[in-house]
Amino acid sequence: MAIKDSDLEFTHDITINDCKNRYLLTKGATQQQIQKETGADVTTRGKYYPDKLLATEKDPPLYLHVTASTKEALNAAINKIGELMEQTFTPAPSTPTPRPPGQHLGVGTNFSIRQFVQDKVFVGIEPDRTFNARAKIVGPQGAYVKHIQQETGAKVQLKGRGSGYVEPTSGTEAFEPLHIHITYVLDRLVRY
Known part of the structure; x- marks a missing residue:
């Protein structure tokens, strides 16, 4: 039986247990966006451990399992995940923006x-x-x-x-x- 290239599946695991953006990376919406952009499937596996020494072979630390039908799609997904892992978020201002003097609250403000x-x-x-x-x-x-x-x-x-x-x-x-x-x-x- 001959194996076609289309029958091959490329996989890669990316550990995110200690990543500051792990919450973003494990969200279904984020993983769907990666699939939409790259064609690769991303699933969350493992378990979060505050101390990775507590992990076992049966319950490994939190990671993403990436699968794709082509090496190019796999690499694109790996690169996208890498970007998200390094992304820094600037928190939104927590206090209201001051109004210029003389500006009053009006309807629609x-x-x-x-x-x-x-x-x-x-x-x-x-x-x-x-x-x-x-x-x-x-x-x-x-x-x-x-x-x-x-x-x-x-x-x-x-x-x-x-x-x-x-x-x-x-x-x-x-x-x-x-x-x-x-x-x-x-x-x-x-x-x-």
Whole structure:
């Protein structure tokens, strides 16, 4: 049986576990755009590990599996993924743009409203000298909290008894039970 070039499939794996843009690269819309532009299929495989040493052969670190019917399509997809991996994003201004003096809000004027959303997730574990709940929640060098903040854009802080967080107003830990304090900033554009 003869094998035709059209029967061949070219593949390549790109590790993105430690890539700052991994969230963008794992989005279905991004992968569909790469397929549309290059003709190659991109799928997310593996698992995100804040510490890659925890990865196993069965559960490897997060990566993209790229397949294409031609070497050219594969290379185009690899190059596009490389561009996205290196892309830096400039955050949008978080405060409303000031109006020139004398300009008033009129009908049809757009302006931004910044709203802070806060919530607490109680851990349900009382401080115990034999079990360091703080270390288990925060992770090695704060890796778990940093990962949540990077993926969601929310500010995450462990607070309450046993957290080690000293409240600026009282100079001591909060008397509340151990909890994860989450703050998220919503910037909404409002048309007046």
